[in-house]
Amino acid sequence: MEALVVRRLGDPTLAPGSEASPFAEISRDYPVPELSSPTAVRVRVAATSLNFATFLQVQGKYQERPPLPFVPGSDYAGVVDAVGPGVRRFRSGDRVCSFTGLGSFAEFIVAEEKELFLVPEGCDLIAAGALPVAFGTSHVALVHRAQLKAGQLQISLSATHQSILRPSAGVEVGQPNIGSLHALNLGEADAPNQASVATRTRSMAATASVWAASVEAGPLVLLVLGAAGGVGVSAVQIGKVCGAVVIAVARGPEKLQYLQSIGADHVIDSSKDNIIESAKFFLKARGLKGVDVLYDPVGGKLTQDSLKLLKWGAHILVIGFASGDVPIIRANVALVKAHLAFAALRDRKAVGKVMIVMDASVKSRL
Ligand SMILES: NC(=O)c1ccc[n+]([C@@H]2O[C@H](COP(=O)([O-])OP(=O)(O)OC[C@H]3O[C@@H](n4cnc5c(N)ncnc54)[C@H](OP(=O)(O)O)[C@@H]3O)[C@@H](O)[C@H]2O)c1
Numbered sequence: 001m002e003a004l005v006v007r008r009l010g011d012p013t014l015a016p017g018s019e020a021s022p023f024a025e026i027s028r029d030y031p032v033p034e035l036s037s038p039t040a041v042r043v044r045v046a047a048t049s050l051n052f053a054t055f056l057q058v059q060g061k062y063q064e065r066p067p068l069p070f071v072p073g074s075d076y077a078g079v080v081d082a083v084g085p086g087v088r089r090f091r092s093g094d095r096v097c098s099f100t101g102l103g104s105f106a107e108f109i110v111a112e113e114k115e116l117f118l119v120p121e122g123c124d125l126i127a128a129g130a131l132p133v134a135f136g137t138s139h140v141a142l143v144h145r146a147q148l149k150a151g152q153l154q155i156s157l158s159a160t161h162q163s164i165l166r167p168s169a170g171v172e173v174g175q176p177n178i179g180s181l182h183a184l185n186l187g188e189a190d191a192p193n194q195a196s197v198a199t200r201t202r203s204m205a206a207t208a209s210v211w212a213a214s215v216e217a218g219p220l221v222l223l224v225l226g227a228a229g230g231v232g233v234s235a236v237q238i239g240k241v242c243g244a245v246v247i248a249v250a251r252g253p254e255k256l257q258y259l260q261s262i263g264a265d266h267v268i269d270s271s272k273d274n275i276i277e278s279a280k281f282f283l284k285a286r287g288l289k290g291v292d293v294l295y296d297p298v299g300g301k302l303t304q305d306s307l308k309l310l311k312w313g314a315h316i317l318v319i320g321f322a323s324g325d326v327p328i329i330r331a332n333v334a335l336v337k338a339h340l341a342f343a344a345l346r347d348r349k350a351v352g353k354v355m356i357v358m359d360a361s362v363k364s365r366l
Helices: 052-059 125-129 131-145 194-207 230-241 253-261 275-285 300-307
Strands: 003-008 023-027 040-050 075-083 095-099 108-112 153-157 182-185 215-219 221-224 245-250 266-269 291-296 310-318 354-357
Touching (some): 040 125, 075 108, 125 131, 245 275, 253 266, 266 275, 275 300, 291 300, 300 310
Antiparallel strands (some): 040 108, 040 354, 153 215
C-alpha cells in the first residue's frame, strides 16, 4: 500500500532538501497492516487531517517521539475493509472515523473496534476525517471542563456560596467551584425566560437560606482565540450549539467572514483591532458584563489581553500555545486546569484544518 514515511526529523516549513528539513517519502510498497487482535478493524483511509501534533511530531517536538521511520497522522475517516472475528459493531463497508497516535497517512490503518465511531448518513468522509481531534478537544474543554450545556443560562448570586445551594426540581447545579460563578442548567424550555430564571433563583436561595444581594441572568459569553484554526472553528460551533454568545478572534478579513458564516456573534481581527476595546464595545452594546469562558489555543499576548475581559470566576481553558509563547497566568486569575502545551505554527493562511484526501469521489465543503 501507499504510505507517507518519515525517515528523518526536521522543520517541515523549510525547503525540502536542506539539512534541517525532514525527510519524508511516499512508499508504494509499505506493508498493509494485519488485524492485530480478534476485535481489530482494518479501515481503508479516505481522508486524514493534518494536526498541530503532526507538525510537532515531524520535528521531534511532540511529547511522544516514535522511533524512525514512522508513518505520521492522527485523525482519519474511511471505510471498513476487514474485521476480526470478535468485532460486533462494524462490518465491511461501514463508514467510520477515529484518531490515533500515528499511522493515518496511509491507505490502510488498523484500530480496535472500541476506538471507532460510525459516520452518520449525510456526513461526508472528509468532514468526518477532521472531526475527532478538533471537535473532541473542544467538546471535552467546553462541555466537560467549562460545563457549557445546550440551553444554559448563567446565574450569579452574590454573597452566596455554592456548597450551600441545593438543586431543586428541574435545576441542576454546575460543578462545585468555590469562588466562581454558578452555572445552572435550566433546560431548553426555560432558557430564554429570564423571569422564570429569577423566580427559581429566588426560591432556591430562599430554600437554602442564603442571602442573594442581586440576581443576574443571561447567556454565557465564550471568547475563542485562534478561532479560524482547527480547534478554534470547532469551539465556535460547539459554543453556538450550547447557546453561548461567541466572540471569535482571528487574523485577516477572510477568516473573520468565515467565522461570521458559522455563527460567531462578534469577530475581532487581532492583527489590526484592539481586542479589549472591540470586545468591550460589543459586550456593552449587548448588555453583557464580560467573558465567562476563555478558550485559548494561542497563548502569548492574546491571552494576557483576554484576561482583562474575564468576569469574576470565569473559566480559562488552556488548549495550546500556537503562538509559541506560553503565557503567564497569575494564580489569582487561574481557575481552570491546563490541557497540553505545544509549540508554534506561524504564518498560517488556511481556515480550519488541512485535509489529505485519498479518495477523489468524496466531496466536502470544509
Ligand atoms: N489540548 C489538546 O488536546 C489539543 C488538541 C488539539 C490541538 N491543541 C493545540 O491547540 C493549538 C491550536 O491547534 P490547531 O489544530 O487549532 O492549530 P491551527 O489549526 O494551526 O490553528 C492555530 C491558530 O492559532 C492562531 N495563531 C497562531 N499564532 C498566533 C499568534 N502569534 N497570534 C495570534 N494567533 C495565532 C492562528 O490564527 P490565524 O488563523 O488568525 O492565523 C491559527 O488559526 C496548538 O497548540 C495545538 O497543539 C491542543
